[in-house]
Amino acid sequence: MRLAAAARLWGPPGLLLTFALHPALCLRPARTAAPPHRDYCVLGAGPAGLQMAYFLQRAGRDYAVFERAPRPGSFFARYPRHRRLISINKRHTGKANAEFNLRHDWNSLLSHDPQLLFRHYSRAYFPDAGDMVRYLGDFADRLRLRVLYNTTIAHVTLDKDRQAWNGHYFILTDQTGQAHRCSVLLVATGLWVPNQVDFPGSEHVEGYESVSVDPKDFEGQNVLILGRGNSAFETAENILGVTNFIHMLSRSRVRLSWATHYVGDLRAINNGLLDTYQLKSLDGLLESDLTDLAVVKDHEGKFHITLKFFLEESNQSADAITLPQDDNDNFAMRVAYDRVIRCLGWKFDFSIFNKSLRLSSSGEFSKKYPLVKASYESKGSRGLFVLGTASHSVDYRKSAGGFIHGFRYTVRAVHRLLEHRHHHVPWPSTEHPISQLTNSIVRRVNEASGLYQMFSVLADVILLKENATAFEYLEEFPMQMLAQLETITGRKAQHGLFVINMEYGRNFSGPDKDVFFYDRSVGHTEDAWQSNFLHPVIYYYRHLPTEQEVRFRPADWALPRPTAIHHIVEDFLTDWTAPVGHILPLRRFLENCLDTDLRSFYAESCFLFALTHQKLPPFCQQGYLRMQGLMGTESLRRHGIESGLLRDYATVGRPREDGGQRPVGSSPAPGLPVQPLDGNKEEL
């Protein structure tokens, strides 16, 4: 029954009417029986919901996505109001590497289909929101994702059951009263409830969600905008040329994203008003706590700003209310405004979740987000994961987890976690001999997009095998869950591990910092730890850190104190493949962590070692001895001899005439065996 219903729903979008009828027609008979069950229920067919649906579908899981709108991405159908997305649609990077290109593609979701890249949907660097809606629709259709449209989940409760994966089921009730039972609930509803501030006169304030976007409506007006985010500046930008002036008011100072590296802060594309403010036009920015304000409408319909406590003092008529300028005649906002617009962002909709789910907000600094662990699982109920924008509390103001180009990777991480937890599929990994260690790291830091976008949130982990002869490579693990790595991934970390992370310099970025100061970049390998721009950092641990160590790590450390740490020096081109500047110091670091020699050797050198040493370096053991030695060419050999790293054995002294034969107790120490011996080595 359930399948039949779902199957029909996958069909191409048709008339709204048909959609509205489907649930009613198909689901009615099920009502009397137990609610239809699904292993995975995804709330919301926005980017995060679709991304999760994609992974579930590829893994062949039993899932459904519930979407109240008739098409995916309904938020983008309305927002941003002025239709210009501020996520970069970089269509050219000069590179063919698709993984690398995702580092600069902020809009695409992850899939195996190269057609489903956003650059095929828009040519604009800052694309139109309509293209995003179209893209999400295509994503759902082309990949045949199972989305139940026009299904509004009104209520979510818990149903305790020992049989359930998590000890309880999630019961979702839709607008028709139909219940759905789910083992795992993946909440990808985003933030869509507009933030409002309650103050006297707030009823006079227009909201971003409904304010006119036609500049003509603002001709010759005095406008006050509450808020200092991108929506506020976007609104201001739109009407900057037609108003008398715009004043912007908010509690905090403006944060410029190029100073904070946080894409949620004010983007340069929206900051036209800053320009006019500082170039002595009439526009301006003010700081004040909005909760202290009051807006008073006078008889002409104009708005005056006053303070809440003035209103509380007296109960006078509108025109007689005390205004700040009565005492303080140069009060900044003493002019009357024609419009007051609220652009204060959105928050998570907590209302549909029953209290038993214990889905609470994240605390003082991120009230708008539900509280989740670093694994994106709710702290209140096992099996409930928050995905997408709503999961941003994990890296709020730090990384990109609140945006498509970030959460597409965290969704994948959650999916990998679920695959292991419920289906015994361990976290994907590749296993390599230790001679490939440097290569594996160099490859990832140069192309991995997940590491780059979700810097300091997702990190690659290398688990060493016994005696460090081989290793497993795990990609994009939520690094704050490092202590629980074994249970989450199903891999063993008994013999030490490396964590590969990308980091900005500790003290480099932040609001009000001058990120363009002179000498801001570091070029010497020995100063790499002082790199400021995003650069790879490798942590080495002899043992998996404990939960305590992760939680009580030093302030401003991304991870607990490691046994050793390596920074690959920042690079202007973010290309960390320089043989001496990048790879050599990395190799030395790895060698010293593992106490071995990770150099590569030509077959001839391995041949020499094989007959003059009892043990061989890993590269010879894992290559040459397995019949895969590197033979080299004549021209390379000549360079080797020139450099002194190889010897020209053909010219080594001919046998002596007198046949003098003298035993020598030891041969040159390993480690320097290829260095040329002095021609006239002293007689012993």
Place this chain on the structure above:
Amino acid sequence: MQRTAWKYYPRQQDHNTEQNREKSPACVQLQLMMSSSFNIFRVGISVVIMCIFYKSAVDSLSELSPQKYFSTLQPGKASLAYFCQADSPRTSIFLEELNEAITPLQDYGISVAKVNCVKEETSRYCGKEEDLMKAYLFRGNILLREFPTDVLFDVNAIVAHVLFALLFNEVKYITTLEDLQNIENALKGKANIAFSYVRAIGTPEHRAVMEAAFVYGTTYQFVLTTETALLESIGNEDIENAHLYFFHCKQVLDLTLQCRRTLMEQPLTTLNIHQFIKTMEAPLLTEVTEDPQQVSTVHLQLGLPLVFIVSQQATYEADRRTAEWVAWRLLGKAGVLLLLRDSLEVDIPQHSNVIFRRAEEGVPVEFLVLDDIDSLISHVESNVHIEEIQEDEDEDTKSPNMDVQDDEVAETVYRDRKRPLPLELTVELTEETFNTTVVASDSIVLFYAGWQAVSMAFLQSYIDLAIKLKGTSTMLLTRVNCADWSDLCTKQNVTEFPVVKMYKEGKNPVSYVGMLGTEDLLKFIQLRISCPVNITSVQEAEEYLSGELYKDLISYSSVSVLGLFSPNMTTAKEDFTEAGNYLKGYAITGIYSEEDVLILSDKYAATLPALLLSRHKEGKIESIPLANSHAQDIIQIITNALLETFPEITVENLPIYLRLQKPLLILFSDGSINPQYKKAILMLVKEKHLDSLTPCWLNLKNTPVGRGILQSYFDTMPPLPLLVVVNLHSGGQVFAFPSDQAITEQNLLLWLKKLEAGLENHITILPAQEWKPPLPAYDFLSMMDAAASQHPTRKDPECTKEMDVQENDKKQHEDKSAIIKEPIETLRIKHWNRSNWFKEGEKSFRHDNKEL
């Protein structure tokens, strides 16, 4: 001994001014009256230096007025004081040296002071203008000696002179052989003597001797001379260097006998003298019954090897005498122990009579069979010597440059980067063209990464292959740069570089697992083309076996394999085909299963199903029955058959023969092998005398690196041909067939027998060390710690929270630029101390656990 002539050593370092150099005489012979007022008591001393103005570059030197100084003198304590007046450059140089001498002198309980002669307070030590520059040594308030400052020209001279003055009784200064003989006679049966010759007083060697005398002066009589004649008269002509002899007089009871003398061979430094004396103190010979690996003596702690003379009850007396003799010869170079075999539980090879144990930990003991004491001594000495050289090397390379490439592949590829390669000879594939290309034509695909040195080195060989095959092969040579087409490589299951795969009709790609070189890849491509071959007639089979059928392939594989089956043996045929497919590219295989197969099986005396192996080089065809052999067994049979009995070992084929895990018997030959030697060895093989070895030979013309091998076995290139046995897999010993014997079957057999019986001495043991990091890494963790401790404010959580930064942006900014500038200077220091590397990390692990 009222009058003594001392040589003063010239100021060695040129301290900055020309003037100085001119003033200090090259070598001053100074007559010094030993005044009776210089009675020396050995408790403590103080050196006073007199100056008038106390403006000085030296801070840590305590500066006092004469009155104050004399009031601080404690009875019995020695003190060196410099009384000074003027601040001439010379004075300040002297003060620098004096300042350096403070710490070493303090170690001997001697205080140092600078006394400023101010006008109001006059002291008799505050000399008049002309003899201002003097330092005075006091014990309590008794003046022991005065020193002109040019005698105390550097820190070594200061320490040497002061100790010399204080240790007047402990260190006898002599000038003639007679003096020496008198002392020697006086001490026979009583005490040992440490006699040293130094070129001059005040040299670093003199200081070292005095410092040793301070420690050992009460135990041994120290005797010092600067007379070259005296040194020569005791038989040492090396007057350029300082020497120290230990005279073993204590156990000499017969006064007519001379004391035995042991010459210290290391340079005279405090540490070396200390070590030397320690070994002199150690018992000459120790008897042990323990496992040699477990024994510990002072020698090991001093970095000296141990020599165990293996003895047994029957020959104990004689062995002990030998051991004592050896011990005397090796005194100061190694510890000698007598090991009683009878009471030992550990197994010692039957014939070895000496066990050598190096001081380094983890190096296994060597069991030696030595014929005479001289070879034992030279074995030990050559080993000790090498250690010294290595120490020196360590010092030379104290600050290796970590930024210098020491990876030969990376370096050669980098150096070759500007040479354009004819890449156009291979087809570059992309995500778009890959599938269509490998479907359209049979292709070899090289997956590489442009940034990865090993795959770029191999790309060159690959291009060379393309040049060789140009226009002759049906195989399309292609390449994929995984740095560009990462997803494509992942899809083709390529996660390491380089990888070569062969695609036929776009499916079932076969990975190439041979050597990454032109020749081997060529062989793979050529041999893969049609194996296993289906043979259709007896005549064709004969041609196949004789090598005529695939003439051009014979050069790639010297063995052709033919499976013989009756037409109805389907399973056996399937197994064989499977094996043939598996060996595609590595062996020539064919199959024959016509009705008339019996003709062939009869001819080659094979029972069906069977394998015929045709060795083209030897012109031999042998048959192997295949009954009940599965594909895996067949693969094994064929693989083993591909091995030759007496191969020429090359860089390419060594790994195959190493798999046999047997010691190698290698005949090194400069050019082709002498057929007689070959015959001798093949004879031995035939008679199964070499079953426990892998016999092979090495042509130095084809494999010049063999010279490097010989050089590590022998110090100099030995005469060729040369036969060695290398026990690679257990023990690492290398044995050389005596070069004075002819390589004949008989001699060889005899030698191998002796070898087996443990009667032969190895010429060397291959080092068993693990491969350690060639150089240390940057220790960023401690650099970060150092920076953090310089700027403790950074740790303040208030500063790191973005919420709170609004007020103090200016302050923050200043703070930050300080952080960025300052540590760069202080922290460019590289951290070499590798042993502390991890310890430090662990220590400071719990330092600052503040939550965000």
